[in-house]
Amino acid sequence: MSNIPAELKYAKSHEWVKLQADGTVVVGITDHAQHALGDLVFVETPKVGRKLAAGESCAVVESVKAASDVYAPIAGEVTDTNVTLANTPEILNTDPYEAGWMWKQTVTNPGELEVLLDAAGYEKVIAAL
Amino acid sequence: MPFIPHTDTDVKDMLAAIGASSIDALFGEIPPELQCKGLTQVPEGLSEMAVSQLMRGRAAEDRMALNFIGAGAYEHHIPAAVWEITTRGEFYSAYTPYQAEASQGTLTVLYEYQTMMTELTGMDVSNASMYDGASALAEALLMAVRCNSANPGGKVLVPKTLHPYYGEVVNSITHAQGIRQAAVDYDAKTGKTSLEALQAYEGVKPTAVVIAQPNFFGALEDVDALTDWAHAQGALVVALVNPTSLALLKPPSEWGAKGADIVCGDGQPLGAPLASGGPYYGFLTCKMAYVRQMPGRIIGRTVDLEGKPGFTLTLQAREQHIRRSKATSNICTNQGLLVTASTIYMSLLGPDGLAKVASASMANTAALVAKLTAIPGVSAVFEGPVFHEAVIRLPKPVAPVLEALADEGVLGGFDLSRHNPELGQALLVCATETKTEAQLDRYAETLRRLLAA
Numbered sequence: 094m095s096n097i098p099a100e101l102k103y104a105k106s107h108e109w110v111k112l113q114a115d116g117t118v119v120v121g122i123t124d125h126a127q128h129a130l131g132d133l134v135f136v137e138t139p140k141v142g143r144k145l146a147a148g149e150s151c152a153v154v155e156s157v158k159a160a161s162d163v164y165a166p167i168a169g170e171v172t173d174t175n176v177t178l179a180n181t182p183e184i185l186n187t188d189p190y191e192a193g194w195m196w197k198q199t200v201t202n203p204g205e206l207e208v209l210l211d212a213a214g215y216e217k218v219i220a221a222l
Numbered sequence: 223m224p225f226i227p228h229t230d231t232d233v234k235d236m237l238a239a240i241g242a243s244s245i246d247a248l249f250g251e252i253p254p255e256l257q258c259k260g261l262t263q264v265p266e267g268l269s270e271m272a273v274s275q276l277m278r279g280r281a282a283e284d285r286m287a288l289n290f291i292g293a294g295a296y297e298h299h300i301p302a303a304v305w306e307i308t309t310r311g312e313f314y315s316a317y318t319p320y321q322a323e324a325s326q327g328t329l330t331v332l333y334e335y336q337t338m339m340t341e342l343t344g345m346d347v348s349n350a351s352m353y354d355g356a357s358a359l360a361e362a363l364l365m366a367v368r369c370n371s372a373n374p375g376g377k378v379l380v381p382k383t384l385h386p387y388y389g390e391v392v393n394s395i396t397h398a399q400g401i402r403q404a405a406v407d408y409d410a411k412t413g414k415t416s417l418e419a420l421q422a423y424e425g426v427k428p429t430a431v432v433i434a435q436p437n438f439f440g441a442l443e444d445v446d447a448l449t450d451w452a453h454a455q456g457a458l459v460v461a462l463v464n465p466t467s468l469a470l471l472k473p474p475s476e477w478g479a480k481g482a483d484i485v486c487g488d489g490q491p492l493g494a495p496l497a498s499g500g501p502y503y504g505f506l507t508c509k510m511a512y513v514r515q516m517p518g519r520i521i522g523r524t525v526d527l528e529g530k531p532g533f534t535l536t537l538q539a540r541e542q543h544i545r546r547s548k549a550t551s552n553i554c555t556n557q558g559l560l561v562t563a564s565t566i567y568m569s570l571l572g573p574d575g576l577a578k579v580a581s582a583s584m585a586n587t588a589a590l591v592a593k594l595t596a597i598p599g600v601s602a603v604f605e606g607p608v609f610h611e612a613v614i615r616l617p618k619p620v621a622p623v624l625e626a627l628a629d630e631g632v633l634g635g636f637d638l639s640r641h642n643p644e645l646g647q648a649l650l651v652c653a654t655e656t657k658t659e660a661q662l663d664r665y666a667e668t669l670r671r672l673l674a675a
Contacts, residue, residue: 135514135539140371155514160539162548 095125095219098190102206103215104166109190110209113197117172118206121194122154122163122185125219131156133182138174138196145169145198147205152195154185167205169198285631288661290590292611292652293438293636294355294385295502296491298466298579299656301570304493308563316559318350318519322535328558329533332521335565342468343461343485344475345507349518351556355488356391358504359432359462361517361551362486363392365508366430366458367401368515368550369483373456376429381406381415383437384462386641395553404428413441413604413613420451428457433482435463435471439650440587440611441604442471449478458483465505466491466583467609469576484508493567494560503557503564514540517551582655583610586662590653593666599673603648611652613638613645617673620647626672632665
């Protein structure tokens with residue numbers, strides 16, 4: 094059973110978004126996604142300063158058997174990336190919602206946050222898979 | 223009998239199963255004007271006996287000419303054991319087999335090959351080979367563009383001393399990807415890439431710089447200065463090298479302060495015979511930092527469940543069967559058979575043997591140039607050290623002289639007048655370790671007589 098924290102927002106493409114007090118967001122991939130990928134061996138995050146469009150492919154997670162794109166759930170500019178993933182990609186498997194975060198970004202259009210799924214909505218998405 | 227296993231009944235059953243009326247109907251979506259209605263240019267078929275007789279007759283017309291042409295493909299002695307072993311049933315395949323790990327012998331050979339190439343070039347990793355040297359260079363440039371996050375989208379600086387055919391292949395493969403190239407001039411006196419010409423690109427943030435060592439004219443570039451300049455500009459250095467030369471010259475990993483970043487070239491000199499343009503193979507090696515952007519297969523060493531060593535395909539997630547359109551390359555292949563021959567060739571020669579081949583080739587070319595430039599009207603075009611090729615100038619147009627030489631059984635070199643008209647009546651000559659003193663004399667005497675006539 095996947096862990097789907099109630100306080101986060103989700104994209105159908107299996108990213109989670111956490112709104113922070115300063116109005117920026119933290120982005121990562123869900124517990125369901127890390128489980129489906131298997132043991133991760135490489136994570137590529139977007140460069141700080143990169144301007145992302147909603148739905149744009151901007152990161153790659155690679156396991157022994159597959160490499161998958163990670164999409165920006167909402168538009169914004171990258172403000173920080175999780176550099177520890179470069180040498181310890183496995184933390185994305187063990188702790189996808191905290192230590193395994195991927196990048197932080199600004200929110201260009203707050204309305205896009207409203208379109209994201211809540212925990213119940215995301216649970217329905219993965220139940221239907 | 224054609225080698226098609228399906229009977230008419232098989233074909234009928236298959237068409238019925240998919241609901242097609244005929245095989246032609248399957249091609250119905252191709253507009254009629256694009257369909258080939260018949261092969262009118264192809265003559266009637268011949269029997270095996272007739273074909274054998276025809277081809278034997280044609281082969282006899284190939285005289286065993288004395289070859290002094292290099293220009294990218296080099297005649298070296300290949301020990302008989304190389305192809306005797308390569309063509310054994312256990313090795314005789316052009317590809318990494320499907321279920322690759324079931325073929326541990328093939329993977330072992332490829333792993334040994336990769337090890338040898340990393341030793342020759344001084345890089346950390348090698349792939350299992352590429353299609354040929356020119357496509358390896360194109361892939362190396364695409365790779366450099368993906369890797370260089372410091373100078374993204376900048377120009378790729380390509381020297382005018384690059385083999386012209388390599389330049390054409392690079393254009394074909396990279397132009398539609400928006401990669402902008404700039405050509406860097408060479409010094410008219412030395413035939414080497416001019417550092418001053420390169421410095422014209424100071425501050426424009428080039429993404430990559432290609433350095434060919436030796437270059438197309440055979441000249442040895444000032445690789446340290448070129449590499450350091452490129453790195454100071456934030457560019458990655460793509461080294462294009464002759465593998466035989468690396469037995470004598472320092473490896474690209476030692477160029478300048480930081481060494482080249484990606485190394486590529488054609489593997490033909492290491493055990494592949496000259497054959498109308500191929501098949502040859504390309505090699506590609508790089509620093510570990512760039513391995514995830516390296517195209518092609520990589521064989522890795524591992525242990526099985528019982529702890530026994532074995533070989534496996536590794537980092538496959540970069541490859542097209544997994545990454546589809548986002549793979550590091552969708553046009554590359556490996557050349558398993560040629561690589562097998564190369565691995566055996568390098569094993570038989572060893573580092574000392576390869577160094578002897580390289581130094582004998584270098585000495586023979588120096589001797590040939592001395593003999594040819596002693597002929598009145600013939601001169602060396604450039605000054606400075608060369609590996610095993612050099613450019614000479616003739617007092618007459620090159621093409622008719624080459625034809626007259628060929629009539630006497632001497633292939634005199636590569637005519638540069640088409641690709642480098644600025645050099646005048648220039649000829650690129652090469653004498654590898656295969657040439658004897660008597661053969662060098664025969665070329666020089668024949669040329670002297672023809673020019674005097």
